Amino acid sequence: MPGNRHTSVRSRQIANELRRYREKAGLSCTEAGAKLGVSGSKISRIETGVSGLQIEDVAALLGLYHVPDAERHTLVELAKSADQKGWWERQTGLPQNWKNLMEFEAKASRIQNFENMFVPGLLQTAEYSRAILRAIDDTLSEDELESLIATRMARQIVLTRSQAPQFLAVIDENALRRTIGGSGVMKRQLQHLLTIADTRNVVLRVVPTSAGVYVGLQGPFLLLEFQDEPDIVYVENHYTMLFLEEEQDLASYRMGLRNILGVALAPGATAELIKSVVGEA
Known part of the structure; x- marks a missing residue:
């Protein structure tokens, strides 16, 4: 699926990390979405950069994937400035x-x-x-x-x-x-x-x-x-x-x-x- 031409490097890196953590947790997009009460396509859109990153979604996914606190904090903080360039x-x-x-x-x-x-x-x-x-x-x-x-x-x-x-x-x-x-x-x-x-x-x-x-x-x-x-x-x-x-x-x-x-x-x-x-x- 094509990405978003206006997605910042920060957003793309967070999306990459979310995909990596999901795969490490052994979940498909559909399975991850079901656990959070959203569609698998939404998870896919987040990971490909089609959808903009919402801090609540990032935090929820990191919690679902049992990401360690320090790494979770780093990514959530990064998500707060995801739209900034560079x-x-x-x-x-x-x-x-x-x-x-x-x-x-x-x-x-x-x-x-x-x-x-x-x-x-x-x-x-x-x-x-x-x-x-x-x-x-x-x-x-x-x-x-x-x-x-x-x-x-x-x-x-x-x-x-x-x-x-x-x-x-x-x-x-x-x-x-x-x-x-x-x-x-x-x-x-x-x-x-x-x-x-x-x-x-x-x-x-x-x-x-x-x-x-x-x-x-x-x-x-x-x-x-x-x-x-x-x-x-x-x-x-x-x-x-x-x-x-x-x-x-x-x-x-x-x-x-x-x-x-x-x-x-x-x-x-x-x-x-x-x-x-x-x-x-």
Whole structure:
């Protein structure tokens, strides 16, 4: 069922959480509705963003699903400002934050990602991802590290499903030449890029170092486009993650992407450059 083109990121995230809790409780929409004296279609409309969120409905559903008090309080408070634009969350646990992004990626019809430091997360190998995560936080236990890697690998499934989104990845050449995890890890990562670039829904382009100074040096971003919901820009740094949805923000990042593509190599030339870097590894 199509979503609502005017639904905010907050509302969409609450809807995603409500669906997740219902499924965890083992209830269908019809069963959940029956327990609350409403139709199953109403539950479905809430979860797909067709219906606006009412605080009373959110609280009732969270109670029905036996959601812990702390989580229930957080979502109810979020529901009070559900119509406000924009969303940011401080980085306190990567799996939780990635889950938010993965929910939106799963619904997107097109994903456009620019990276100037690393290979895009959707295209990383497990060993490359491990090297980054370990370097970023050397306090992680082995179990925690494995959980993070598994989450990142699970995120990539979105590109291989039957209704996969179109994915454009634009990478700064320096990210390809930065040795992460050793020469062997890096070489296999680059070979993986060459393999996945042949996928029908993936386009890979590289901005060569010869481009000099360009707008992409300001930082990475992810533009997610939807058929029936508002588009979103995702930006992440050391301490925060941001979902931007104001039209002026979207227009700014779209313009930035156009400027970046203006200095990027075409797909064929990109493949040749990656092959040359592999040969040097």
